[in-house]
Amino acid sequence: MKxxxxxxxxxxxxxTAFEEVVTQCSTVNRNGQSGTWITKDMIKAYKRxxxxxxxxxxxxxxxxxxxxxxxxVRVGKVFCGESMFNLYANASKFSxxxxxxxxxxxxxxxxxxxxxxxxxxxxxxxxxxxxxYIEYLPH
Numbered sequence: 001m002k003x004x005x006x007x008x009x010x011x012x013x014x015x016t017a018f019e020e021v022v023t024q025c026s027t028v029n030r031n032g033q034s035g036t037w038i039t040k041d042m043i044k045a046y047k048r049x050x051x052x053x054x055x056x057x058x059x060x061x062x063x064x065x066x067x068x069x070x071x072x073v074r075v076g077k078v079f080c081g082e083s084m085f086n087l088y089a090n091a092s093k094f095s096x097x098x099x100x101x102x103x104x105x106x107x108x109x110x111x112x113x114x115x116x117x118x119x120x121x122x123x124x125x126x127x128x129x130x131x132x133y134i135e136y137l138p139h
Contacts, residue, residue: 004090010068011061012098018050019043021057021069025083038083046082049073058099060091068092070099076138079103080112096123110136 004010026038049055056079060068068091070084086092100111113120116127 004094009062010091010094012095013059013061014099014102015050015057017059017066017069018055018057018071019047020066021059021071021085022046022083024066024069024085024087025071028083028085046071058095058102060086060088060095062088062091069095074108076136077107077109078112078136079108079110081114093123 022038022043026036026043028036030036046055050057054075055071055073057071058069059066067088068084068086070081070092072079072081074080084092084096103111110133112133113125116125
């Protein structure tokens with residue numbers, strides 16, 4: 001990823017194409033799943049959260065086209081990632097790495113990736129007890 005980050009082929013942006021990011025995430029084929037939970041009603045609900053300043057997107061652009069990204073919801077100092085997509089190799093990882101740096105600079109202390117996978121572990125994720133998680137949430 002260091003080479004990809006330095007290559008200059010991608011541009012990182014936030015919140016410039018929120019609805020498109022969510023829509024792209026809804027089209028991703030996932031192993032072991034026959035469909036998506038990101039329905040049209042869910043897209044509308046996340047758009048309302050975005051309009052209210054609670055949901056955000058991180059985007060990877062290449063040659064003026066959206067090629068990867070992720071979206072999620074901010075709750076206090078916690079960012080809950082909802083879904084990711086990529087149309088080009090490493091595009092979602094590019095967004096994720098830049099977004100983590102941005103979130104940390106803004107005081108986010110926990111990123112909830114919701115589903116623990118080897119992929120997220122390779123990016124630094126670790127499991128924490130529920131009691132510790134609750135301590136991160138606003139009281």
